[in-house]
Every structure is written in C-alpha cells, then in structure tokens.
Amino acid sequence: MPGRPRDTLSVWQVVELARHPDRPYALDYIRRMAPDFVELHGDRVSHDDPALVAGLGTWRDMTVVFFGQQKGRNLAERVSRNWAMMHPEGYRKAMRLARQAAKFGFPIVSLVDTPGAFPGAGAEERGIALAIGQAIMGWFEIPVPVVAAVIGEGGSGGALGMAVADRVLMLENSIYSVASPEAAASIVWRDNARKVEAAAQLQITSRDLLAMGVVEEVVPEPEGGAHLDHEAAARALEAVLWRHLEQLLPIPTAELLQHRYERFRYIDSLLQAAPDFGPKVEPRGAAGNPAER
Amino acid sequence: MAASGGRLPPIALTTNCPSCGVGLVPETLRDQCYVCDCGHHFRMHGDAWIALLADAGSWHERWADIRPHDLLEWKVPKAYQETIDQARAEGLNEAVRVGTATLAGHPIWLAVFDFRFVGGSLSIVAGERLTRSLEQAAAARTPYVLLAASGGARMQEGILALMQMAKINAAVGRLHQAATPYFSILTDPTYGGVPASLALLADVNIAEPGAAIGFTGPRVIRQSTYADLPSGFQSAEFQLRCGQVDMVVARTELRARLAHLIELYLRPLRGRR
Numbered sequence: 001m002p003g004r005p006r007d008t009l010s011v012w013q014v015v016e017l018a019r020h021p022d023r024p025y026a027l028d029y030i031r032r033m034a035p036d037f038v039e040l041h042g043d044r045v046s047h048d049d050p051a052l053v054a055g056l057g058t059w060r061d062m063t064v065v066f067f068g069q070q071k072g073r074n075l076a077e078r079v080s081r082n083w084a085m086m087h088p089e090g091y092r093k094a095m096r097l098a099r100q101a102a103k104f105g106f107p108i109v110s111l112v113d114t115p116g117a118f119p120g121a122g123a124e125e126r127g128i129a130l131a132i133g134q135a136i137m138g139w140f141e142i143p144v145p146v147v148a149a150v151i152g153e154g155g156s157g158g159a160l161g162m163a164v165a166d167r168v169l170m171l172e173n174s175i176y177s178v179a180s181p182e183a184a185a186s187i188v189w190r191d192n193a194r195k196v197e198a199a200a201q202l203q204i205t206s207r208d209l210l211a212m213g214v215v216e217e218v219v220p221e222p223e224g225g226a227h228l229d230h231e232a233a234a235r236a237l238e239a240v241l242w243r244h245l246e247q248l249l250p251i252p253t254a255e256l257l258q259h260r261y262e263r264f265r266y267i268d269s270l271l272q273a274a275p276d277f278g279p280k281v282e283p284r285g286a287a288g289n290p291a292e293r
Numbered sequence: 294m295a296a297s298g299g300r301l302p303p304i305a306l307t308t309n310c311p312s313c314g315v316g317l318v319p320e321t322l323r324d325q326c327y328v329c330d331c332g333h334h335f336r337m338h339g340d341a342w343i344a345l346l347a348d349a350g351s352w353h354e355r356w357a358d359i360r361p362h363d364l365l366e367w368k369v370p371k372a373y374q375e376t377i378d379q380a381r382a383e384g385l386n387e388a389v390r391v392g393t394a395t396l397a398g399h400p401i402w403l404a405v406f407d408f409r410f411v412g413g414s415l416s417i418v419a420g421e422r423l424t425r426s427l428e429q430a431a432a433a434r435t436p437y438v439l440l441a442a443s444g445g446a447r448m449q450e451g452i453l454a455l456m457q458m459a460k461i462n463a464a465v466g467r468l469h470q471a472a473t474p475y476f477s478i479l480t481d482p483t484y485g486g487v488p489a490s491l492a493l494l495a496d497v498n499i500a501e502p503g504a505a506i507g508f509t510g511p512r513v514i515r516q517s518t519y520a521d522l523p524s525g526f527q528s529a530e531f532q533l534r535c536g537q538v539d540m541v542v543a544r545t546e547l548r549a550r551l552a553h554l555i556e557l558y559l560r561p562l563r564g565r566r
C-alpha cells in the first residue's frame with residue numbers, strides 16, 4: 001500500500017471516514033455475506049438491545065452466528081439503534097448467542113462499529129461495567145472459532161466487549177482506540193475541542209494497530225473509502241474474513257482456546273521485549289512465601 | 294481481630310472532614326484506619342492498604358522491577374516519560390502492585406491499586422502484574438484479594454492499555470476455573486476499564502461505604518444525556534441496590550470479614566470430592 005494517495009490522509013481524515021454517514025454498516029456486510037440472515041433478539045432477562053444485531057445465516061455453506069454493532073442510516077434509525085452504543089442487555093444477548101453457537105459448533109463473526117458503550121444512567125443502573133467484563137471473560141470460553149473485524153469505530157471497552165476473538169481485523173479507514181478522541185481530549189486536556197491532537201497522539205488507525213500487533217490484518221478499502229462502493233468493500237472484507245476463518249476451522253478446541261488466551265496474554269510483547277520489563281519465566285519457589293507452596 | 298495487620302503509614306489529609314466538617318487529628322484518624330467518627334472513609338494509598346490487609350511482616354512484593362515504557366512517544370500536554378519519572382521520584386511504583394501475604398494467617402495473593410500513580414490507571418505494567426499474579430494464584434489455588442481504585446485505562450498507553458482488560462479477564466476466567474476464591478474490594482473511586490474488567494468479577498464484591506463506582510463518570514453522563522442524576526448515584530450503596538456488589542463493609546470491619554470469607558470458601562468439602 002505505500003505510495004498510494006490514501007497514505008497522505010491525516011489521522012483526523014481517517015476518523016471522519018470511519019464515521020462517514022454513508023459508510024457501510026454491519027448489516028450491509030452481513031446481508032451480503034449471508035442473504036438468508038435471520039436476526040434473533042433479546043437477552044432472555046429483560047430487554048433486546050437494537051444497537052447490536054445478532055443472528056444466524058448461511059455463509060460459504062456453513063451456518064455462522066453473526067454479530068454487528070449497527071449504526072442507523074437516518075435519524076429515526078440512529079435513534080432506535082442508539083448510535084450503536086450498547087446497553088448491558090446487548091452484551092448479555094451476545095453471550096447468550098455465543099454460547100448457543102458453541103453448543104451447535106457454529107463459528108462466529110463479529111463486526112465492531114461503536115463510539116463506545118452507552119454513557120447513560122440506565123446503563124449504569126443495569127450494570128454496564130459488569131456486562132462488559134463478563135463478555136470479555138466469556139469470549140475466552142467459547143469453544144468455536146471467532147473472527148472479529150472493526151468496520152468503522154472501535155470505541156473503548158464497548159468495542160472490546162465484542163472484539164475478543166482468535167483473529168481481529170480492521171478495515172483500512174477504521175479506528176480502534178482506548179477512548180474516543182473527544183473523550184481522550186476531555187480526560188487529558190479537560191477540553192474535548194483538542195480531539196484532533198488527541199487522535200494523532202493516541203495512534204488509532206488501522207496501520208498503527210497493525211504495527212503494534214493488536215490486529216492481524218488490515219483490509220484495503222475501495223479507492224476513496226468504503227462509503228463509495230459498499231459492494232466492493234463487502235467483497236474485500238468477506239474474502240479476508242474467510243481466509244482467516246478457514247485457517248481456524250481445523251484447529252482442535254483446546255488448542256484454539258489456548259491460542260486465544262495467548263493472543264491477548266502476550267499482545268503487548270513489544271513492551272515485554274524491553275530489557276527491564278522483568279522476568280518472563282518465574283523462578284521456581286523463589287519467594288519462600290507460604291502462598292506459593 | 295485487629296482492624297489492620299500492622300500500623301498504617303501516615304497519609305495526606307485535609308484539615309477538616311469533608312462530610313461532617315470536624316477538625317481532623319491525623320494520629321487519631323490513623324489509629325482508626327482513616328475513618329472519621331461520622332463514617333467518612335478517607336482515600337488511602339497502596340502502602341496503607343497493604344498495611345491494613347496483610348499481617349505485619351508478611352507482605353512480599355513481586356515483579357516490582359517491571360517498568361512502564363513510552364511506546365506511543367506521548368508528548369502533549371505533558372510527555373508521558375516525564376509523568377512516569379515524576380511519579381517514580383515520589384516513590385510510587387506504578388498503579389498496581391502485587392505480592393503474596395497472609396491475612397489472619399491465611400496465605401493470599403494481594404493486588405493493590407494506587408490512585409496516586411496517574412489516577413490508578415490501568416497500564417501495561419498494571420495488567421502484567423495482575424495477570425501474572427492471577428495465573429499464580431490459580432496454579433496454587435491461593436485466595437486472591439483485589440483492592441481497586443482507578444480512573445480507568447491509561448490514555449498514554451493507547452490501545453495496549455485497553456487490551457489489558459482482555460489479558461486480565463482471560464486470567465480471571467482461569468482463576469474461576471481453578472475454583473480459587475476471589476475477593477474484590479472496590480474503593481473510592483473505581484471507574485471505567487477496571488470495573489469493566491476484573492473488579493466486579495470476584496466471587497464476593499465488597500464496596501467501601503460512600504465509594505463512587507461505575508463505568509462512565511457522572512460528568513460525562515450529564516454531558517452526553519443531559520440527565521439529572523439522583524444524589525448517591527453510583528455510590529457503594531447504589532451498587533448494592535443495583536445488584537453489582539454483595540456487601541458494603543466499613544474499613545474497620547474489612548479484615549475480619551475477609552478472614553471469615555476465606556475460611557468459608559476454603560473449608561474442605563465433606564462427603565463428596
């Protein structure tokens with residue numbers, strides 16, 4: 001990709017492409033991959049969360065469980081989808097259906113596109129922090145292949161709750177960040193108008209994350225961005241998702257789960273390679289403390 | 294049972310109690326675990342928590358040599374390296390310290406957040422110490438005690454700070470699979486990536502009276518939803534009502550409660566194996 005005009009995009013231009021109102025959303029990809037997609041609803045406790053689409057469909061002759069954080073195309077849909085900001089019920093729905101996928105042996109595809117979990121009083125009252133924490137922990141126990149792709153915005157813990165997978169991909173003009181540029185500016189500078197600086201500092205583009213080893217692959221978008229050609233963007237994503245899933249299908253379950261554990265366990269290996277990061281292997285019985293015997 | 298394992302170190306205090314207004318006598322307050330007569334719990338730092346929870350002389354710190362690095366070359370508004378150097382010059386060693394100890398004679402792993410180090414923010418070093426200690430606790434089935442106090446993930450470490458949540462929770466899952474008792478104490482304040490990773494996933498979640506605990510802070514919630522938040526929103530008592538914590542325990546009672554819980558959870562089973 002080096003040398004192409006898109007390399008000259010500023011970080012903020014990438015943020016704007018990631019949030020472009022005409023950008024393909026999760027259902028635009030899912031319906032192309034699995035035209036027979038059947039949506040399933042509800043966390044079986046109290047609510048359905050429309051910010052997360054979930055269900056099954058046929059993809060490459062297999063039954064696959066799809067998840068997608070879904071933004072709305074027009075104002076009415078944006079309101080009903082809550083701008084793809086999930087409530088606790090969404091993460092509970094995801095775990096319900098991930099366990100169902102595990103029961104039947106269906107692989108899972110998760111498309112990530114959210115500014116973050118919903119910052120509201122109701123979400124807090126119904127336990128948004130715990131719901132995300134349980135989802136993150138829960139994904140490590142789902143004994144089927146899981147492939148995730150950030151297709152637009154990967155906002156903080158709300159995105160990570162749907163992005164614990166064996167492979168994590170990013171569309172070229174998507175972003176994935178510890179906090180939205182606005183939130184980071186507000187935390188670090190106490191001024192969310194500094195969002196452009198914050199975005200540059202945070203290193204949130206697909207290329208940054210690939211370089212840091214946080215994602216396995218960046219999926220190139222059509223010239224000018226995915227919003228200009230949904231069809232081509234979907235074809236490109238489908239092909240890369242399949243290439244990764246195909247490699248995962250034959251891996252025995254125990255090995256798959258161990259790899260998933262180690263994928264995140266050593267994800268900061270850049271830092272762990274530093275000489276003063278500390279011992280990587282524990283000396284046996286080093287401490288002489290009763291807790292270790 | 295003594296309220297603390299050893300004598301608590303001095304901590305920085307205001308001249309008056311923010312809750313009842315009474316003038317504070319530091320030495321008196323120190324002897325009552327920094328809890329005012331009115332019930333106000335003052336924020337304690339890592340050393341004070343270790344002195345409170347661990348039996349005197351039993352604390353054995355691990356992996357204190359792991360150092361943070363400025364991977365993102367963070368410059369504005371302040372260089373991250375400078376932030377780290379300053380905190381270290383003040384004698385602080387990252388936002389989380391872990392080690393082994395005994396509590397009323399029971400061996401435990403103890404992980405303590407220190408809010409003074411960049412707001413107790415979850416960093417790569419914090420994540421690494423937590424994960425290593427969780428793995429060791431699971432391997433030996435040693436009860437794990439967490440003391441949480443955090444503003445969330447550390448911005449200056451970017452996406453790799455966020456990834457610590459996954460790394461840690463994977464290890465928490467293995468702690469549970471190994472049937473190792475896990476106790477989490479949530480203190481003021483515990484927000485963002487810490488309650489959304491390990492702090493609410495314990496077998497018993499314990500909150501300190503009056504502690505503010507939540508995912509998104511009240512300022513951001515008001516900004517984004519224009520909501521009128523009731524008084525006591527996200528307090529320990531609120532989280533008890535919302536089913537997120539098992540109990541709210543006064544600091545002076547905490548050690549005795551933990552010792553009792555450890556006995557209950559570690560008691561050998563009868564009639565089945």
Ligand SMILES: [Zn+2]
Pocket residue numbers: 310311312313314315329330331332333
């Ligand atoms: Zn008072």
